Amino acid sequence: MATLEIKDLYASVETKEGKKQILKGVNLTVHSGETHAIMGPNGSGKSTLAYTLAGHPKYEVDSGQALLDGQDILKMTPDERAKAGLFLAMQYPVEVPGVSMTNFLRTAKTEIEGKAPAIRQWTKDLNASMKRLRMDSKFAQRSVNEGFSGGEKKRAEVLQLELLKPKFAIMDETDSGLDVDALRIVSEGVNRAKENTDLGILMVTHYTRILRYIKPDIVHVFSDGHFVKTGGPELADELEETGYDRYLPQGADSESALA
Amino acid sequence: MKDNTKQTGSVEQPGQTASDTSEAGSGTKVREREVTMPHRDPNNPYAFPALMPSSADKAIRSFSPDAFSIPTKAQDDWRFTPIDRIDEFFHVFEPSGKTKVEVSGIDGSNLDPDLVEVSEVPKTQAPSGTILKPNDRVSAVEWASQATAHVVHVKGENPTPVLVKITGGGLDMDALHLVIVADDRTHADIVIEHEGQARIAEGVEITTGKDSHVSTTFVQEWTPDSKHVGNHRIHVGEGASLRHSMVTLGGSFVRIRMDQEFGGNKGDLNMLGIYFVDPGEHVEHRTMVVHNYPECKSRVVYKGALDGKGAHSTWVGNALILPSAPVTDSYELNRNLVLTPGAIADSEPNLEIENGNIIGAGHASSVGRFDDEELFYLESRGVSEREARKLVVRGFFGELVEEIGITAIRDHLMGVIDRRLSRGEDEQMRHVLEEN
Numbered sequence: 001m002a003t004l005e006i007k008d009l010y011a012s013v014e015t016k017e018g019k020k021q022i023l024k025g026v027n028l029t030v031h032s033g034e035t036h037a038i039m040g041p042n043g044s045g046k047s048t049l050a051y052t053l054a055g056h057p058k059y060e061v062d063s064g065q066a067l068l069d070g071q072d073i074l075k076m077t078p079d080e081r082a083k084a085g086l087f088l089a090m091q092y093p094v095e096v097p098g099v100s101m102t103n104f105l106r107t108a109k110t111e112i113e114g115k116a117p118a119i120r121q122w123t124k125d126l127n128a129s130m131k132r133l134r135m136d137s138k139f140a141q142r143s144v145n146e147g148f149s150g151g152e153k154k155r156a157e158v159l160q161l162e163l164l165k166p167k168f169a170i171m172d173e174t175d176s177g178l179d180v181d182a183l184r185i186v187s188e189g190v191n192r193a194k195e196n197t198d199l200g201i202l203m204v205t206h207y208t209r210i211l212r213y214i215k216p217d218i219v220h221v222f223s224d225g226h227f228v229k230t231g232g233p234e235l236a237d238e239l240e241e242t243g244y245d246r247y248l249p250q251g252a253d254s255e256s257a258l259a
Numbered sequence: 260m261k262d263n264t265k266q267t268g269s270v271e272q273p274g275q276t277a278s279d280t281s282e283a284g285s286g287t288k289v290r291e292r293e294v295t296m297p298h299r300d301p302n303n304p305y306a307f308p309a310l311m312p313s314s315a316d317k318a319i320r321s322f323s324p325d326a327f328s329i330p331t332k333a334q335d336d337w338r339f340t341p342i343d344r345i346d347e348f349f350h351v352f353e354p355s356g357k358t359k360v361e362v363s364g365i366d367g368s369n370l371d372p373d374l375v376e377v378s379e380v381p382k383t384q385a386p387s388g389t390i391l392k393p394n395d396r397v398s399a400v401e402w403a404s405q406a407t408a409h410v411v412h413v414k415g416e417n418p419t420p421v422l423v424k425i426t427g428g429g430l431d432m433d434a435l436h437l438v439i440v441a442d443d444r445t446h447a448d449i450v451i452e453h454e455g456q457a458r459i460a461e462g463v464e465i466t467t468g469k470d471s472h473v474s475t476t477f478v479q480e481w482t483p484d485s486k487h488v489g490n491h492r493i494h495v496g497e498g499a500s501l502r503h504s505m506v507t508l509g510g511s512f513v514r515i516r517m518d519q520e521f522g523g524n525k526g527d528l529n530m531l532g533i534y535f536v537d538p539g540e541h542v543e544h545r546t547m548v549v550h551n552y553p554e555c556k557s558r559v560v561y562k563g564a565l566d567g568k569g570a571h572s573t574w575v576g577n578a579l580i581l582p583s584a585p586v587t588d589s590y591e592l593n594r595n596l597v598l599t600p601g602a603i604a605d606s607e608p609n610l611e612i613e614n615g616n617i618i619g620a621g622h623a624s625s626v627g628r629f630d631d632e633e634l635f636y637l638e639s640r641g642v643s644e645r646e647a648r649k650l651v652v653r654g655f656f657g658e659l660v661e662e663i664g665i666t667a668i669r670d671h672l673m674g675v676i677d678r679r680l681s682r683g684e685d686e687q688m689r690h691v692l693e694e695n
Contacts, residue, residue: 054639057631082641094636098654107650108640143654144636160640 002069002085002167004030004200009064009074011052021062022048024225028202030168033194035201037211037236040222041244046204047091049222050172054088055081068168083112085167089157089174096144101156102126104144105163112164129162133189150177151186158189161199168200169193175210187213208240223247320392324351324403327396336395339573339605341541344512347432348460348488349396351403357428358435358459360409365420365450365667374447375421376412386410387438390464391492394518394547398490401460405434408464412440413447413473420448420665427457427485436462439475443468443496448665449475456482466494467501469523474502476668480675481510483537489515497523497552504663505561507534507542508675514543514573521552521584531659532561533672535679536570536602543573546591550584550614559591562659564652566679568601576608580620588618595626596655598648649680 011023022045030036040046052059053066055078065072073081096104105126110116117125130137133155145153154174161169171190175183191214193199203214211219211233219235220227221244228247229235318336319326329349330337362377364370370377382388387408393399411423425435441447445468467473481487487510495501499522507513519528528548536542548557563572576591595604608622629651637647653676660672 056635056639077644078635078638079641079643079647082639088639090636090639094632096633096636096651096654098657099637099650104637104640104642104650107642107646108637111643111646112641143658164640 001198002032002200003067004028004086004168005065005067006053007065007067009049009052009066010062011048011064012060012062013048013058014060019060022059022225023052026064026226028220028227030200030202032167032198032200034218035194035203035214035216037216037219038202038204038222039206039208039219039236039239039244041248042206044223044244045225046222047172048225050088050170050202050204053081053170054078054086079111082108082164082166087161087164087166087169089154089161089169089171091173091176093145093148093153093157095146095148097146099144100141101144102140105140105160108160108164125163129159132192133159133162134185135159151179151182154178154182154186155189158186158193162189162193162196165193165197166199167197168202170202170204172204173206174203175205175207183210184213190214208236211236221247224249318394320394322388322392322399322402324396324399327399330396336545339575339607340514340543341512341571344541345397345486345488345514347458348400348486351400352432352434354405354434355428355431356433357431358433358457359424359426359428360435360437361424361426362411363422363424365422365665367422368419370419370421374413374415374417376410376414378410378412379407380410382406382408382436384408386440386466387436387464390438390466390494391518391520393462393490393492395490395516397460397488397514398462398516401434401436401462401488401490404460405436405462408436408438410438410440411449412442413449414442414445417445417447420450420667423449423451425451425453427453427455427459427481429456430458430484432458432460434460434462436464438464439466441467441471441473441496441499443470445471445473447471447473449473450665450668451475451477453477453479453481453487455485457485457487459485459487461487461489463489463491464493465491465501465503466496466522467499468496470498471496472500474504474664476504476663476665477506477515478668478672479505479507479510479513481513483509483511483540485510486512487515489513491515491517491519493517493519493528495519495521495526495528495555497521498525500527500529502529502531502662502664504531505533505544506663506672507532507544508679509535509537510540510542512541514541514545516545516547518547518549520549521555524552524554526552526555528555528557529662530557530559530561531662532559532563532574533656533659534561534563534572535676536563536565536572538567538601539569541571541573543575545573545575545577547577548579548589548591550578550580550587550589553584554586555584556588557590560659561593562595562656563593563604564596564598564655565602565604566598568599570602571605572603573605574607574624575605576622576624578608578610578620578622580610580612580614580617582613584614585616586618587614587620590619590621592623593625594623594655596652597626597628598652649677652680653677 009026221229
């Protein structure tokens, strides 16, 4: 049983207008096997939270901690965080030309396990996971994310989740850009990972659509850089009905309300 | 010297005739295919660039060194070149003759004389000296300085790649002339490897016959104190495809200039380049692709990585599409990956399009450092920054290495690139980390 504990996290990003604080006191505790939905309007800082936890160099931690089983991952390099058991499924997975998926996956698995996986078992696992995600086997020979469709990229993220077996996964808008079938396949993959490894999940999303497939235990509303409300699955239904307006800071425009 | 000038005169004549014939030939083809050429508009000379006077290919072509002035920085062809480092190649010299040339199968096997003929002939004996003409002073000096040419003549279906191994003869100046001839409908892969220590002027002529499919891969792995000035003159036959790859991985100074023309319709030229430049080294590749016949295709893709202070690369890609070449499809690209601060990459694509009826004439050029997003993506999956950088550089070159398509060469190149990367990381990579 592992625990991820975010304590009073403040973080900023460098913009053209100077330093801008985005995260303003984030507190959250996630245990193994729990699924937390983090919902909120555009621009509330959900993605910033995801990237700050993963260690993207663009975001600077001002204060606070993120303890994974007592270890502050904010003091680690991104690869050390991954080795500690954190995984970020990105909204826009990056293309890495010339690096084949198979080479990349095997390198990552080797780094995370500390030793190269036995080739026969690895090939078997890779093929089985790809098959379950309805990915063509030719995929493994292609360059990482290069020329993948939106849906293919998300499947490739979930493939990595299944193979690397982290303790906690942050899914950053994994549902965006997916049609109904792809959404179901991707969700099944996430649920499988949860069943097999007792994964803890932070599901960042605008919409309740994906929550029909990946059932959250706890739903949070994120606004203006921190959590403003926490509830059970019924909170998601309420947000679907009423929107985020009432959770916005005074005088702020909701992009989603305008859209 | 006097002797050299005389020989020069004798080969200039056939070269001239060949070029005249090709012009006439293309004119006929154009009319047969009923491709409409634009008509002049006296009020707007820019409306039909095909009728504007050509500026690109007015440069002198001659076998006589004295036809060219001594290179200076003020000349366009030499402005990126540190010319004071190679001024010994500006005057005709007595070659040492120490450079060794060996030809075999790529696996060391003996060659089938029915498929590959190797000979050394007086330089004025055709086909030597018949493919275009030297295009700058150092190329003319190379021609004037040496007396013989090595000829590799391939024919038929060659199952095994041919290896031409050129071993430098030390720092005494030498000149070498190599001629590669492929008969009509030949299939062959030829690898030309340069290694050892050298101070060499090299001329290469390549001519491929009708409907042949040939690859020539030139690898420069000289010692860090070597110098190499080179000139390639290339003729791609009608309906033929030529993949011309240039891999420059070592040498204090390497400058190679390539001139090309097509010999008929539907030729296909694919020029690939890979270079890795260390501190203080100058590596320069200049390609000149001339579309002189209809429906030909050309691709020029050069990629380089520069590592360390004073590493300097130059790529100049010229492409000329003549009025005689409708339905041309051409593209050129150069990418430079600067691994550490203090390196300089010059990259200059030049296009002259004198024909409105083409499929494409694109170009792209870039100089950049590591992409932070790529590195972060790999790191977020547990790959250390050092390994991530290696993966990205391997990937950067990997695509091109795959395209070279010869297994023995591919494995060798990736091995060399890996060794360079692991050598670099200890000292050079640390500097990057510190300075960022």
